[in-house]
Amino acid sequence: MFRNLIKGYPWARVCFGFSLFFSLLLVAGTAQAVESKKIRLLTTSSTSNSGLMAILKPAFEAKTGYRLEVEAFGTGWALRMAAVGKADVIITHAPAAEKGFMAAGFGHERHYVMRNAFVIVGPASDPAGIRDSGDAKSALRRIAETKSAFISRGDDSGTHKKELDLWESAGLEPFGGWYVEYGHNMGKTLRHANEQQAYTLVDNGTWLAKRDNLKLQQLYQGEDSLNNPYHVISISPKLHPDNNHKGASAFVKWLLSDEAQRLIGDYKVDNEVLFMPAR
Structure with a gap:
């Protein structure tokens, strides 16, 4: 009936059209605001x-x-x-x-x-002997020379980029069974390193938040190249x-x-x- 009424009066169709148009604009504007x-x-x-x-x-x-x-x-x-x-x-x-x-x-x-800052953590036994390293490059060289297990983020994260920079500055390209590119976030990488009793690079904030649930220890820290x-x-x-x-x-x-x-x-x-x- 209402449609027939509009049909009979052109002005009504126009008013109805404008009313519908502005209602839609109001809804769109409200959605945009939300x-x-x-x-x-x-x-x-x-x-x-x-x-x-x-x-x-x-x-x-x-x-x-x-x-x-x-x-x-x-x-x-x-x-x-x-x-x-x-x-x-x-x-x-x-x-x-x-x-x-x-x-x-x-x-x-x-x-x-x-x-x-970034720190290097690993098993308490420290098989690569990095605790007394003079710098991060020396620590990584010892890990590579002893082929001690190292878990890399391997995910193009900021931590992964820093790790690759550190290997490059040490003149090394890590590869082999001892070096694992895990491909997960820092929390998961830490847990995997803990399970494997392996070394890994981690930002200090995540390490402090997670360390109580891990058997790993912080083994190397403290130079400008590790600023984050x-x-x-x-x-x-x-x-x-x-x-x-x-x-x-x-x-x-x-x-x-x-x-x-x-x-x-x-x-x-x-x-x-x-x-x-x-x-």
């Missing part, structure tokens, strides 16, 4: 494995009203996903790869957030105009704020600081 509160964050697995992200996420959401959708990957994968628009903002820890990402135009802004800086990068609005750039900018600003930096510096396990804030 969607804009979601921020897609890809973060290196160490911020998740260490427990830090569980502290930062609710604090940011409570402060800003945004909803942070967090996925943890190795740095290499996070950079590749972000390059094709699958993230609004990322946290990574591979400076050379990050600079390449920015130079290629994928990133909008990049800021230093915090740091920790983390940066936050928002994604280019020119390449990906549909991304939530306003939300990404809000997250970057908050992560550099006094509040967030204090949370990072105050986060401890067994009274030990896991990450040093940028300021």
Whole structure:
């Protein structure tokens, strides 16, 4: 009956059409507004494995009203996903790869957030005798010379990239049955190294968070080449105009704020600081 009424009066069809059009616009606008509160964050697995992200996420959401959708990957994968628009903002820890990402135009802004350090852990018996090594290169040479079991992340993560850089600086290309490319995140890699009683390279934050459940020991640490800086990068609005750039900018600003930096510096396990804030 209603359709017949509209049929009989042209003005009614016009009014109905405009009403439907503006209703759809209102629904679309509302959906867009709701969607804009979601921020897609890809973060290196160490911020998740260490427990830090569980502290930062609710604090940011409570402060800003945004909803942070967090996925943890190795740095290499996070950079590749972000390059094709699958993230609004990322946290990574591979400076050379990050600079390449920015130079290629994928990133909008990049800021230093915090740091920790890499350490080499292994079985308490220390079959390669790396405890008294003069530097990381010497420690890796001893592991290779004795063909002691070493578990590599093998996943193009920031930790994996650092490990490969260290082997190269030692003049070595690891291969053979003693060297295993595991292909998993840091938490899983640590558990596998523990099961195999093998050496591995790990960021200090994840190590401190996980060590109580492991039989491995920290055997080498402490030089500039093992520094591990983390940066936050928002994604280019020119390449990906549909991304939530306003939300990404809000997250970057908050992560550099006094509040967030204090949370990072105050986060401890067994009274030990896991990450040093940028300021």
